[in-house]
Amino acid sequence: MGLTVISGSGHRWRLTERIGSGAEGMVYAVEDPRPLVAKLVVRPPDRAAYRRRVERLVGQRREPRTVRLLAGSPVRVAWPMVPVRTAGDPGHRDQASGYVMRDMRQDFTPFVHLLSPAARVRVLPGATWATALAAAEALAVLLAELHAEGYVVGDLKPDNLWADGRGRVGVADVDSWQFTDGREVFPGRMRTPGYTAPERIGGTAPPDAASDDFVLAVLVHQLLMSGLHPFAGHPGDGGDYVSLDDNVLRGRCAVLDRTSVLLPRSAPPADLLPRRITELFRAAFGGKRPEAALWAERLAAERAPGRLAVCRVLPRHVHTVERPWCPWCDQKERGADSYPAVPAGEPDHTRGQPL
Template identity: 70%
Template sequence: MALTVVSGSGHTWRLTEQIGAGSEGIVYAVDDARPLVAKLVPAPRDPAAYRRRIARLVRQRREPRAVRLLSATPARVAWPLAGVRAGGLGAEGVDGYVMTDMRHAHQPFAHLLTPQVRQRLLSRATWATGLAAALSLARLLADLHAEGYVVGDLKPDNLWVDAYGRVGIADADSWQFTDGGEVFPGRMGSPGHTAPERIGTPAGTPPDRASDEFVLAVLIHQLLMCGLHPFAGHPASGGDYLSYDDNVLHRRCRLLDRASVVLPRSAPPVDLLPHRLTALFRAAFGGVRPTASAWARALSAEADPARLRTCRRGPLHVHTAERPWCPWCDLAERGADGYPAPAVRPLPDDSVPDPGVTKGPQAATDVKGRAGWQG
């Protein structure tokens, strides 16, 4: 049976199928002429505080700081448009909000991270597409930080990307921000995408810009290294692999110490990365973390077509001009081509249109994570 939600002004929406779920909420499609979805949060820690948080975000949508974030096409943020309540899901009702449906112009970010999925759904993506997505993500985070927002739970499940590498973000209700002197803290964090200072801390430990910047570097690494997490690998000491977070806490990272982890031969080589970006990764994981703006400047320089080369053996084998030969051909010889030729079979009707190879940066990548809306 379809659910109905109502806003504070009395407007009603009919919800249809469930399209996503996460640790806090459930996302539903909305029966509306506009591309909308609704997120319902059945059991927030403090229902009154959650309703107040959503109300402030809805109001901020008309303020200059949010207007600047929402002015791009396609949408960069699935911003709360109206707070809603579903009365049929419990004695006191369930709170949530209506927002833009990012599926209208994007695909789940994780589609760019796995070669097999990317081959089917983003079939013309190259390493230049990964650069474009990394640049778009860095600029988006820099803009959010400039307007006083901290994402806190920055992860592939909350991100979206289109065929040109343009990135969008959802789950704004979990961000940390200040409104009228009141702080609305962020609490969320996800395994594999949490800064070391927040790993193992009590639930509710607030994030800050620096914690966002650590995770940004992780995501950029995944985009440029065909989905490889920078803290992937079995401990070289012979101990058991436990998790990305355990490796983070023990600084097991091949960029910091090649001898700290063991990776399969199918892993992209370190020298696939331009020297400028390698230096930023080492700072992000072992020193003073570069800001999102610093990442954006460096990625913009590397995305210049003059800095890119296309392999003669395949138009999808794009790499930095610093590398004298194609790293993707090397990997293909090992049976691990990061950018295989497009799938021959036609895609289903709901796939993203293939824009063709562009001269400028496009996007491709590889991360683990559930694809689609997360609650």
């Protein structure tokens, strides 16, 4: 396709293929022996402000707080490494700006693959409810660490997240985060329907750690309930379904009130959730939002030895010991199996794996 990006010091990367696109920009593979990709934004609302934002993030890469976030393997955050722009006339209206970052595909698969039974079987065939629990904990730990270092994600959503078959989680699109640099605040502007705290829906309120914590609860619910959004469902009072955000604003949520929404019979049974986790969902969606660190602690407790049981009929059915019989078999009887047996010929990573 012939596009080249260039860094401030003159290093050039040839773009090979487009591998992703979002509301703000596009991500391209680049020609480089290292696993790198380039994110480019063609027409940001304020190009100079966007470039300054990226430059500051690149500068923060060496700060102790960021070094802490980038420690460990695999690296969980696709931090901007080098600001780049497309080669050519810097004043041209179509000139794109962005940055080079680590290619998260090296270690992870898109997070959405954990949320759909069909994608799970295809991409992460060994994943069970134990994997969902591990991913929920990893996400809560990551968010707690980001918040402790003064960062706010702002546009937390499955599309910005990555996961692997062991339930490890990564995050990209760092350029949309809200952060401070010296005295300057770089506000988060982005929001996504279905992944916005009620106080930010329809308004201009900036994100904060508490609005991230609301979305964390949504994502944990989706992970533990096989993709089911906590505010999904037609209004139980017979009114028209408008959107997830409308349900959020009206408090229509099966965890808060089972009669507030109508869900398909084949939805995962609500009582598959451990009691202490249900308590956190009720607090999160009822207005007393638990912080990410508390989620991390409670989710870790549910993964402790002896807390998980394996179904006697289907070994991919893993559930909390609090429920005496298998919730996934109950769901299967009602027409859907969130964790079906791995088709013949697929590697089954569940065998021999300790819980």
